[in-house]
Amino acid sequence: MKRLLVFLLFLSFYSVFSQTKVGGIILDEFGDPIAFANIIFENSSEGTITNDNGRFYLESDNTYKTIIVSFIGYETEEIQLQQKVNYNMEITLSESTEQLKEVVVYTGKQSKKDNPAIDILKKIWAKKRENGVRKFKQYQYDKYEKIEFDLNTIDSALIKSKLFKGLEFVFQDLDTSRITGKTYLPIFLNESFSRIYGDNIINEEKEDVLGNKNAGFSGNQSITAFVEDLYSDYNIYDNYLKFFDKSFTSPLAKTGVDTYNYVLSDSTFIDNKWCYNIIYYPRRTNELTFKGDFWVSDTTYAIKKINLQVTKSANINWVKEIYIEQDFDVVNDSVFLLTRDYMLSDFSFSKKEKSRGVYGKRTTVYDNYEFDTNRPEEFYKAESDPYDPRVFKRDSTFWKNARLERLNEDESGIFKLLDTLKTVPKFRTYYDVVSILGSGYVEIDKWNIDIGNIYSVFGFNDAEGTRVRLGARTYFGQNDTWRLEGYMAYGFTDKKAKHGFSAKFLLDRKTRLIVSGGNRRDVEQLGISLTSTNDVLGRSIASSSLVTVGANDRLTNINLSTLNFEMEPAKNFRIRFGSSLRTLSSALPNAFSLDYIDDDSSTGISSEVKQFDINTTFVYTPGKRTIGYGVERVDINDDHSTILFNYTKGIRGFLESDFDYERIQFSYRQPWQIGGFGRLTSSIELGKTFGEVPLSLLSVVPGNQTLFTLYNTFPNLDFYEFVTDTYATVHLEHNFNGRLFSRIPLLRKMNLREIVGLRGAWGQLSDENIALNSPSNIPLIAPDKQIYWEYSFGIGNIFKIFRIDFNFRGNYLDNPNARPFGVTGTFGFNF
Template structure:
């Protein structure tokens, strides 16, 4: 989903009624920018703070004639506004000869002692409460959400560029953002109306989407899922606010006084309630922080209004601006309700003022609250087929009644504009390019097929040499009840064709009962994960990597057939049962052996394994959110944990199967968001094989002989260096998101991120299994890390040029193994925020 977003951003590389618009830069007498200077309209509570580069933009629906700019140590500047719209202002602040008692000047380091703003902040903590709906046994409210994406920084050069030749009509109606002052062109708009029900006693909440209206990219679920992941819910009273996989310190956090400067700027009546205005801005650069101000009630110490703007120096990629506004309705001393939430993100490849990009804007309005109405528990039953868009697309009459905030003139025109745009062939071509880059598939509408994936077209390994692969899948729509997919591949060294064919059929939508099956005959690098799946068309990068460490020649010919049945009796809980039949043999017998002792063979040794297995799997993913209702769904988030229990029973004699055995496997993966300290990923895996099986059926500790960083593998282990029938493994990887690099002056501007990891595994291998696979030990020694836990540790540097990550991997022990690699460097490439 992120790939589609960045594809749009690269390819692209209405009027909001207002009476007064001003923008520009504040500098000192030497021409240096003045950061965090106060800019506000005279005799008003409307103002802003300059950013790191001294720039500001301020807009109001009121007609003002005077602008005030102030900063500690400088003379207050008063500017007459001779026009309703004044951009590109340069305001020079002169050094103050003396301090004016009647002027409140805010900037620089603020004291933590005898600071009235800090005193108010402590009272906010003392009376800190959850959202007001938590004060009632039951609650319900209406929720209206509007999400819009716009191409911004429109100028004559862009309008006249070749990319928009023939599309000039889209630029006829342009206006400026009330936050940044930039012109913009809408390219996507989505509206959703929901009814939210909650029961605090049952600890249940349910959101029923009653209406949806979409334009621009129609009902593209990849876009919708990305938007939902992009704009997660948040509570400004939390210590940390999560945006774009990053945790920002909230200005209302208990750790805020160590992160922000606070100052009391003003006090005034707002909706007949006396409120204080507190300004805040970061103490240090390059941290995940905001700047802005909030109004707080003088008796309840509940927030009435708050705005948050991410500082330009914050260590976050592809996002130039984030601006948030929230308005609360304070009912009484114990109840405050969120009324309106607005968030604007300015996505761009760099943070220069003139750079073009995309606005992502979300507006959420809450209304019609009701409390203490008891509803049956069944009301809160989660829908396992969320967002059946076709059933909730509503007509204009519905939206006239249920829009909690009216569309302005230009928002109303977006639907017409975009519907017209989709009929233009050139726009269709651009859309197709974006779709290919994002999904990896080329759509052939007239055949209802997708060709791809384009990213699997070429590969290389020691057995096949250069390899090409061509694939296709059926595609009638995003919610197809069935899908068939296949591929064929050819190796230019072994001169052999390979193939794979698989199908999935959704029998019952309510229970998510799915039948799947297929066959694959190919060359594969087995043993790249401990807890393997039976995905018929799955293929590891180790099987096709162009560059490897050492001889990557332990490859396997695999002929796999599978039939599987799965069902979801509970939300996010899947039960799966099925059978597989596979034959395994070495793809390079002179370099790698899968031979085993076979008393029934004339030679006493067999080189091919024939095995039928019965598989039963339980998969629980609490907190997982999905979108769509077809046989294949998209994940919306990546913050959920995963618990897997897998049982495999091999039965000798069935379809000529060779071995009787049982295997039990368990894995648990959990991401941990640790506030300002970053994100920790943890995985525990346990497994045991009962019975005697040869090398091809044992559990291989996953090595990594590629140059790609791969979580879950051991980058300093060769493939098949350790083989087990009993194992326990732990992987821990922590990304500090630049917390320490940001404090080092000469590294600060590079926005690098530090990653540390440690991984370990203990395993055992019975004497009986060693004896069974004795013929294979000619070129594949059978060892298990049973004497002591094998471990590795890594130090990584991420965000190099915003797209690269390098990991420096160290082997902790077993250095006496033949060809043991004590050190290695791996890397990865990708677009991350």
């Protein structure tokens, strides 16, 4: 979640002229706020619903004289508007004295017989349809998208603060949000125009990006990747809508009647089609739900307009508001086409009404649909280049024609504002500080070098004691086709200097042919991962933890040199072929011996291994999205599966290599979104080594003696407690995202999240390998009699940033120094 950290750090630094604006609070006769009351401009389909605190804001491009305020069980009020702008209104509703005839409201499970809104909902389910473009053999349409970020809740105190001294000019043109009524200052805008082509017969689709233009922090791909991940596509007809890695129950879902209350509110003509208006709001608090309303056609029962607003009590961090609007063109009984999609998110450290934050807004407009134009399959295979320089250099004439929705005055001014801001030293200082804290690197533009990573400067382990490290990398831009990187380190106990350096070169952009290599001489905790790669700059957290459990003294001196070639012949399918030369020895021989029987040694025993390997790795990551085209790309999403197959061949004699052996390894990791029940992460790893090898080359079941929760490790195992040459492991971890705790009154407001885990490992160690490694001073045990297993219960979202796990060992309790119970934790910024 580093991109989220960048964004939150940025938070800490901080239209079209509407004709009618109203805002205020709706109260009952006792002065208590009424949540989910309906406010609508008279004789229109423009309206909104009060939030959990009874507050509302509504504006329109048209001029209206009256608003209608209503809620089930209360008298409907018509409020005359004295002027075009009416803020801080206080409206009181009286309890209704008449028996409601159309809708019967229940506090428990809702009746499906007596509620006309439920009857309409059933017809929506019966005629549930897929997007109209799927109804044709081929399709084509234009897509215009603009993404904007704004500082919000701008008041006089902020303008006059020392933070913005010398930057007062940026506040000259403030406007108010039509959704929340808050003042805002635009700071970032990205526009893109694409043409989408699809063929439903061969199941192919491609997007030609024809234009891209941005203003703001366009050079920071971390922010850009965060934006891309934030605004993923969704279909309101699905049972669950995924935002911020969480599944919200759709108001159109068949399970919606158990989650929402529905009220038939109004009916009117929209685009010459008679439509019903249905208001919905959640039955319970703290669940991942929406409130809002939708308009549905009375003949096709297709949604014409819908808005969705996440309730403030929803168990989601750092986001105060989420508001969504979608408009559709209902073509006929079986076809609808999405014409406009709008989403606003209000990011803030606090959900308090007056807290400052940043709006993230995405508007997508679809037009110029064409159908049934047959194109050859080669047309879809020929992908366009979204990073073609011409895409970013379109002139004003192009954008005048491409904008399917024109920019308002504020949006047009962003380009000029940011050009001015970049010349102000104080603003540049703010930006540099945020960039350093987010990326971990200090940029030296004059030399095209970054100094860092600042988060790895200090460390501690039993072999080195206190350790310091300082590194640097070349950096001309985020799409560099080559990069050099290195570090120097020093341990104050062993009084030894360490180093690592690497070089990467992108030789062919189309196939992503990359050659890389380097050398690392350091102290490392091996065995923390079964299918780890030979990273000459990598370092496990287990090698530098300030606090550990038990004796963390099984460390290894490593001198590693690598040369690798990598290419991506197909999207998300990578092939890596490489070689490595390693020299391995114990960093603390008295506590941890890597000795093995060596007939060629004068003593019959050797303590050091020199090994040359060649390896071939296949990695397939379906659904993975990246940004950038340089030698190092930025990942956008983490909800994709990863399939890895690795073959390693050790060659004895070459470069004085000691052993002949072969190893095959397979791993599969898959995240699963289980509807409204949270997210399950599963992984399986299999491997086998053929041939006799010393302890330093065997497969160690990954233990974890740190206090950090590390996925794919066993927190109740010590390092090297289980050693194998044949293994299989399974890890399951499910995060319920607060679904259970939200039903417990005492815990509901704490927004805690429950996590459960189950882990297992099985392995064997041959008699030949046991005999070869018999001089070692640690037990050589494999979990071959029965599967070793652990389980854990965790509580997440403590103070929004901390997670604690209680880990239990299931068996092998008679192993030396076995740990039956342990506690681990981790910090992180998660939605």
